[in-house]
Amino acid sequence: MTFVQLIDCKTSRFDEMNRIMDRWVEKTRGRRTATHDVIGRDRSDASHFIEIVEFPSYEEAMRNSNLPETDQVFREMVALCDEMPTFVDLEVVRDEQLYTDAVRRLFGTLATAGELPPLNDLIAEGCHSHDPVNPQDTIGLDAIRREYRMWRDAFDFTFTIEDLIEQGDRVCARWTWDATHKGEFLGIPSTGRRVGMSGMTLFRFGEDAKIAETWWQHDQLGLMEQLGALDELER
Template identity: 70%
Template sequence: MGGTVPDQGAGGGAMTFVQLIECRTSRLDEMNRLIDDWVEQTKGKRTATHALVGTDHSDASHVVELVEFPSYEEAMRNSNLPETDRIFREMVALCDEMPTFIDLDVVREAHLDVVREAGTTARTVRRFFGVLASAGELPPLNDLLDEDVHSHDPVNPQDTIGLDHVRAEFRMWRGAFDFAFTVEDVVADDERACARWTWNATHTGDFLGIAPTGRQVAMTGMTLFRFAADGKITELWWQHDQLGLMQQLGALDELEQ
């Protein structure tokens, strides 16, 4: 879940950021329950994209947690959540000594096997949604998306083809809304994955000719992903409640009268 991230000034920009937390505890079951509570309480707000907890094979009281974020800035946002601060203090109380933190900017990530496990594709999907909703400038996405990626969205009359065009479409949504995804479910194998998600947003910019309304809106949807041999996303199929979104923005008011 990540605790309080020490201040590092400018941080690592849009670089993937990983926090390693070490502690000693004989109350791992209680700690796991705390983490479950945090996951439930931060739906739609947390910026962590992947978390892993392990115990030392030769010393079960030595616990290590790895938490991945799209960037250092997103880790700071996660740290500032009141739920994170509260549960972190409760976690410290379960430890035999104060946890230690190591903050890592990821400078290399390689898929070593052509054949991938389902867990790898599922993690990539969750990371994709986290990066898509990250604050600041949209990252290049070339570590997640194939250069020749195809995006199929029924809202668009034609498919969006190529990394630059797909990024432009994502920037359009980011320019119109301040949003976050909650990934409800991911079903994956080594080549494909399907995610069911909830999207919560504030309408802050022009969207399809609709001036900013400041309204809080929500949308549910599903996205099917196909992966290339190198583990990058090479095709996406989107299904979402566009009609419901337009209704929430008031675009259908005149038609309903």
Template identity: 65%
Template sequence: MTFVQLIDCRTSRFDEMNRLMDMWVEQTKGKRTATHALVGKDRSDASHFVEIVEFPSYEEAMRNSNLPETDEIFQGMVALCDEMPTFTDLEVVRDEQLNCATAREWFEQAGTIEIDRMFDRVTEDYVEHDPSAEETGLRAAREEFAGWRQAFDFSFRVDDQIAQEDRVCTRWTWTARHKGDYLGIPATGENVTMTGMTWQRFRDGMICEGWWQYDRVGLMEQLGVLGE
């Protein structure tokens, strides 16, 4: 289970503390077990800082704490603080990345939901980056999606997801049956698969931009258009 440690401290020497943290990051390469660190400053008290450090588990956090580099940096941190920092150990009991959840639902429903409802989660100024599409706006994205639905009965399997700031990357596997015309290729009835990745940018919980990469050549091979 993911484990989080909150370090609450007060200091008027944050720049020095920041350099100390940079030193720890450099010295613990290949050793540290921390996966994410975030520092926040209190808007109402410029000397009050909270650092949030994430680990895969409590056991990994203890391994990290036992590194000699960690102890050395901790002693330096105490010296820079106005008072002794406090530590709060938290087992994560709920971790919900809302944009990831929206992206996952978008893909999982893509083959069955009504097209209008599919684009309820997309902004009016949506921009699409698809190597096979000439236009980039919402209307073009709707038409492109409708074309795929007319040509194939399909579903997406979400294989992996990562999130960074306002963007979510989804790695997916697409499984389909070719039931209608696709780029001038009449229905073959073939069962086909394709892998790809999509980056989606979010604004106010809505998808406002998308970048698509997928194995179109492999799909054409399965449809018998290109030689194996």
């Protein structure tokens, strides 16, 4: 079970403390067990800092604490604090990855039959979509919805998300796409063929927690081959 430790301290010498932490990171590289570390400063008190450290489990946190470098850096940091730091140990009982949930919702919505929803709860009005198969970026929610409708009019399809990784304001999805060609696509009449491709999409979220930018990578050449579009070129 994920374990989180909160370290609450007051110091007027944060720059010095920061340098100590940098040295600890360097000395323990490859051996420390923390997976995420965030330090926040109190907006109402510039000397008040809270560090949030995440570990895969309590046992891994104890392994981290038992490193000799950890004990040394703790003593050095305490010496820079205005008072003794306090610690809160937390077993995580609920963990929501809100950006990854939004990405899952988008893929699910795109693959759902019927009228395409407005998507304004997921995508920002000024969103930029980058796709190497398009000569220009698709800019704006309305233009992005038109592009999505073009795919939906041409295919009945499903997405399978193989991997979903969130870091900061970005989410990367690796997916596979399985479809039936039911309508005209880039000048190719409906073939009724079952087709598929794999790809990756990087999503950047804005301050409003909506998708602000996307980068698509997919095997469109392979798709065109499956649709028979390359047959004439091979003759």
